[in-house]
Amino acid sequence: QVQLVESGGGLVQAGGSLRLSCAASGRPVSNIAMAWFRRSSGKEREFVAAISWGGSTDYADSVKGRFTISRDNAKNTVYLQMNSLNPEDTAVYYCAAHPSGTIQSIRTRVPYWGQGTQVTVSS
Numbered sequence: 790q791v792q793l794v795e796s797g798g799g800l801v802q803a804g805g806s807l808r809l810s811c812a813a814s815g816r817p818v819s820n821i822a823m824a825w826f827r828r829s830s831g832k833e834r835e836f837v838a839a840i841s842w843g844g845s846t847d848y849a850d851s852v853k854g855r856f857t858i859s860r861d862n863a864k865n866t867v868y869l870q871m872n873s874l875n876p877e878d879t880a881v882y883y884c885a886a887h888p889s890g891t892i893q894s895i896r897t898r899v900p901y902w903g904q905g906t907q908v909t910v911s912s
Contacts, residue, residue, distance in 0.1 A: 790815045790816060791813055791814070791816055791886045791901040792813070792815045792901075793811055793812070793885070793886055793901060793902065793904075794811065794884075794903060795809060795810065795882065795883070795903045795905060796809070796811075797809040797810050797906060798907045799909070800909045801910055802910070803874060803875050803876060804873060804875075806871060806874065808868055809868065809884075809906060811825075811867045811868075811869075811884030811903055812864070812865060812866050813865045813867070813884075816888070820888070820889055821842060821886055821887065822840070822888075822889075822892055822895045823858075823885065823886055824836065824838060824839035824840070824858075824892075824895045824896075825858065825882055825884060825885070826882070826885055827878075827880035827882045828881050828905075829877075829880040835849065836849050837852055837869070837882070838852065838856055838858040839858065839895050839896065840859065840867060840892065841891060841892050844860070845892055846858055847896075851877075852871075852878075855871065855872050857870040857872075858870075867884065871908070874908075875910060876910045876911070876912045877910075878908065879910050880907075880908060881907050881908075882905060883903055885902055886899070886901040887899055887900055888900065
């Protein structure tokens with residue numbers, strides 16, 4: 790089992806920035822792909838960004854150039870730096886983990902989810 794705990798959500802004005810964190814614990818978290826997804830009101834959960842154990846990254850087109858995913862393997866933590874936020878980014882953001890997964894496979898198969906953290910962007 791892998792436990793994921795997100796933090797860093799909140800309310801921000803359009804154009805502002807937030808940084809989300811996700812701390813992983815439980816089974817050894819080496820060679821684990823991590824990702825962020827989000828779900829807006831009335832919509833399906835969608836992929837936002839992913840990062841491999843080695844640091845390769847992948848982003849949804851809607852966030853490229855604005856969001857940056859990173860990880861600190863020593864702290865078993867993944868981050869999502871979100872800049873130039875707009876109201877369309879308002880959603881619950883979920884951390885995801887896929888042991889032995891890739892940044893491609895985690896888009897469609899996620900064995901472990903966090904509880905989610907609310908991000909609200911006001912206009």
